[in-house]
Amino acid sequence: MAKAPAALHAARKAVGEALDPEGLTLVGCSGGADSLALAAAAAWHHQRTNGPLAGARVGAVVVDHHLHPNSVEISGRAVRQLKGLGLDPVRIFPAQVDLHSADGPEAAARTARYRAFRTAMKELGATRILLAHTRDDQAEQVLLGLARGSGTRSLAGIPRQRGPFHRPLLDLTREDTEAICAHHHLDPWQDPANSDPRYLRSRIRTQILPFLEEQLSGSIRESLARTADIAAADAAYLEQDAKEVFAQLLEDPDHTGILRLKLKPLREEPPAIRRRVLALAAVAVGAPNPSFERLTAAEKLITGSRSAGPVQLEGDVSVYRGARGTAEYGKLVLVPPPR
Template sequence: MAKTPQALHAARRVVGEALDPQGLNLVACSGGADSLALAVAASWHHHRTSGPSAQTRVGAVVVDHHIHPRSVEISGQAVRQLKALGLDPVRIYPATVDTDSPDGPEAAARTGRYAAFRRAMRELGATRLLTAHTRDDQAEQVLLGLARGSGTRSLAGIPAVRGPYRRPLLQLTRADTEAICRHAELSWWQDPANQDPRYLRSRIRTQIMPYLEEHLSAGIREALARTAEIAADDADHLETEAKRLFPQLMEDPDPSGALRLRLHPLRTASAAIRRRVLALGVVAAGGAHPSSERLAAVERLTTGSRSAGPVQCEGGVSVYRGTRGSAEYGKLVFVPPTSTVPSPA
């Protein structure tokens, strides 16, 4: 076998840092070059008999979305290669994809995929699941965030850690993962959807990013990935500050479950902190994280809008401002979806 490529040394190092030495780790594998390269690096730790990663257990889960007509064949090939690497257990899990989802096919596939991940972790007793997002994916995600105008957290791109999920290859490129697969003599599948311009991410990958590299900067991918790192640090700090302030503003919930935040200190907080506190209030009342549009509407209640609401947020939570003369004057009220607390007219 040829000399071990530098990319594989780097992959082994970052994967080793992501693995749980005390539990079962699962590699999420689609059969593509990125996830197979992740499996190669993880298998090195799986087979080690000495050092920090000795006795580390690594298996794999292959999610079949049943979208491509060759999905069964592709999943089977991935399983054979994963087993040849010595990973254990290796399982195929089907994903249920809502083809009529209003969020579009890419979001629907992701939702189905992560539901399959959760099931696999539960049934196999895994403590961590590793996905193979690369620096190229990160750069594309930042461009998507810019297009959506979703703020700092969106510009932070793909998080390296979220709950039990780890994404150790964010510093490696697709060229790196292909070099690792060639070194390991693995055959990878190239999903034609990745080149289909009907999908926004594919359009960014095949048309927009090459255009930016040619006409703006050859290092645009590295610059966007660097932007994600900086934005992630900024977003983490702001969210920490918001979580510190939130309980200081919140009054004890009443029996209905409604939450009340004191308005004056909320108004004096910086806009960046205030928006995050408001989002925390919606979630704490039983809703989902509000969209930027809904969040802006709630913020207007706090900064002097003539309307006292209510503003309807994701998950059925409504938010209103207490009116003059009422017991709730000077407070912002978050009404849970199942509550009968009245809102102002």
């Protein structure tokens, strides 16, 4: 076998830090170069007989979205290669994609995929799943966040870990994963959706990022990924601060589920914390994460709007400022959706 590419050693090190040394770790695999490279790095640990991760159990899950006419064949080819690497167990799980979702086909497929991952974890008794997002994916995600104007958390891009999901390859490139696959004589599947201009992410990948590299900087992908790391640290700090402020300002909820926040100290918080506290309160009473527009409208109730509300948030949640002369005066009140 030819000399291993430097990226393989980096991948093995990063994967080793993400594996559960005592439980079953699954590799989420589509059959593409990124996830096969991740599987190859994980298999190296799976087969070791010494060291701190000796005996670490690594399997794989292939999610079949049934969106490609040859999806059964594609999934089967991925399974054969994963078993050839020595991973065990290796299973295919179907994903039920809502093609009529208002969020669009990409978001619907993602929702279905993560649902299948959780089912796989439960059925196979796994404790975590490794996903094969790379630095290229991170750069694309940051550009998507910029396009949507979604704030610090969106610019933070793809998290390295969230719950049981770990992404150890975020410091590697797509070119690195292709080199790892070539070294192991793996045959990755090329998903045509990755270059389909109907999808925004595909246009970013095939048109916008290459244009920015040519016209702005050849290191734009690294710069965007670095932006994600910085924004992630900032967002985590602000979110933790907001959680502490939320706990301090929240009055004990009554049996109706209505939440009341002390208005004056909330008004004195900086906007970055104030908005996050509002979002936490909205989610606590049953709303999805509020949009920027709805959050801005609710924030005006805190900062001195003549109107006391109510302001409607997503999920049928309403917010108003307690009226003078009532027990709710000096409080911001969030009312859950009717049952």
